[in-house]
Amino acid sequence: MSWRESRLAHRLGLTVPIVQGPFGGGLSSPVLAATVSNSGGLGSFGAHQLTPDQIGRVAEEIRALTDGPFALNLWVGDRDPEGDHLTDRALEWLRPYCQELGLEMPKTPERYGQLFEEQIPALLEASPAVFSFVYGIPSRQILEECRNREIFTLGTATSEKEAVALEQAGVDAVVATGLEAGGHRVSFLEKAENCLMGSMSLIPRVVDRVTIPVIAAGGIADGRGIVAAMALGADAVQIGTAFLACHESAAPQVHREALFSEQAATTVLTRAFTGRLARGLANRLSREQPPLAYPAQAWITGYLKRAAILQGRTDLMSLWAGQSAPLIRHHNAADLITSLRQEVDKAYSAIRPIQVN
Numbered sequence: 619m620s621w622r623e624s625r626l627a628h629r630l631g632l633t634v635p636i637v638q639g640p641f642g643g644g645l646s647s648p649v650l651a652a653t654v655s656n657s658g659g660l661g662s663f664g665a666h667q668l669t670p671d672q673i674g675r676v677a678e679e680i681r682a683l684t685d686g687p688f689a690l691n692l693w694v695g696d697r698d699p700e701g702d703h704l705t706d707r708a709l710e711w712l713r714p715y716c717q718e719l720g721l722e723m724p725k726t727p728e729r730y731g732q733l734f735e736e737q738i739p740a741l742l743e744a745s746p747a748v749f750s751f752v753y754g755i756p757s758r759q760i761l762e763e764c765r766n767r768e769i770f771t772l773g774t775a776t777s778e779k780e781a782v783a784l785e786q787a788g789v790d791a792v793v794a795t796g797l798e799a800g801g802h803r804v805s806f807l808e809k810a811e812n813c814l815m816g817s818m819s820l821i822p823r824v825v826d827r828v829t830i831p832v833i834a835a836g837g838i839a840d841g842r843g844i845v846a847a848m849a850l851g852a853d854a855v856q857i858g859t860a861f862l863a864c865h866e867s868a869a870p871q872v873h874r875e876a877l878f879s880e881q882a883a884t885t886v887l888t889r890a891f892t893g894r895l896a897r898g899l900a901n902r903l904s905r906e907q908p909p910l911a912y913p914a915q916a917w918i919t920g921y922l923k924r925a926a927i928l929q930g931r932t933d934l935m936s937l938w939a940g941q942s943a944p945l946i947r948h949h950n951a952a953d954l955i956t957s958l959r960q961e962v963d964k965a966y967s968a969i970r971p972i973q974v975n
């Protein structure tokens with residue numbers, strides 16, 4: 619059987635079992651999602667920072683560019699305790715950075731970030747082929763509503779315990795994400811620091827515990843990574859950083875350039891940017907102790923980021939990236955998919971199936 623005929627590919631009508639990982643933080647784009655879906659994979663859009671109206675508009679924009687299936691992604695756990703408070707200590711932390719960037723101190727918003735429960739009706743209304751989510755499990759009612767609307771559900775696990783919980787709740791497939799992955803460490807049963815398993819261990823451990831399809835994420839940037847993940851039992855793969863580096867993503871140019879530079883050699887897991895543990899390129903801000911919890915910390919560093927991008931100050935902005943960033947070669951999403959497909963086709967034709975008792 620060809621690697622392309624995976625359960626996920628069959629269920630969603632994909633010609634390659636490759637998912638473009640969703641990006642929060644304004645880095646997803648309808649063009650990227652549609653390009654991947656038009657190339658036979660599953661494009662995704664990270665919508666956790668969008669208002670309900672914006673979610674509907676993004677779905678329309680993607681549909682105008684592709685007839686293929688796509689995923690919309692939300693964060694179930696949308697705030698941490700104390701994540702809604704801007705303290706005096708945080709303002710003191712922020713002041714020197716504002717001075718350095720020539721910025722006024724920000725006015726505090728009425729609310730930090732969006733609420734999952736307000737976003738979900740808009741997502742259901744938009745009815746994407748796939749609803750993918752992180753930081754928890756939606757309620758039984760929401761999952762049932764997805765089934766009624768034939769929306770395929772895709773939960774994310776950083777441990778086998780989380781994968782089992784997702785399967786038991788009735789989620790259709792699980793993304794097993796290793797610590798190599800770029801972006802947030804999306805643990806929900808335990809502290810993220812206690813769920814730092816690499817893909818080489820996590821994939822087979824999850825595969826051995828669940829019967830739903832397992833999609834491997836974290837550290838996959840070329841055909842070798844796909845072959846390895848599938849040899850470990852994954853049904854499909856989800857790739858983030860390599861798509862983020864393509865010109866179709868909404869990552870600022872300075873971020874994409876950094877992914878192709880020597881700076882890409884060193885990534886760190888840090889709470890500095892958002893208050894939650896996440897992987898990005900090491901820089902000055904990544905070494906800070908965050909004064910606030912999520913989402914307030916994300917809001918204050920987001921305020922700095924807008925000015926930092928304009929001034930080319932990559933030391934004062936998040937530069938999300940996974941550990942395999944130095945393996946990236948493509949600037950164009952369709953070329954990336956073609957090259958992944960060819961590399962894996964070649965490897966699979968050379969592999970003889972191994973018989974085990």
Ligand SMILES: Cc1cc2nc3c(=O)[nH]c(=O)nc-3n(C[C@H](O)[C@H](O)[C@H](O)COP(=O)(O)O)c2cc1C
Pocket residue numbers: 638639640641642643645664665666691750751752774795798799800801802835836837838839856857858859860862938939940941942
């Ligand atoms: C900038 C960035 C933002 C991300 N935001 C989200 C998100 O909002 N939701 C989500 O499910 N995954 C998110 N991820 C994870 C990716 O979708 C994907 O699983 C991960 O990047 C795979 O690992 P890799 O970067 O090693 O390819 C993000 C990753 C990056 C790099």
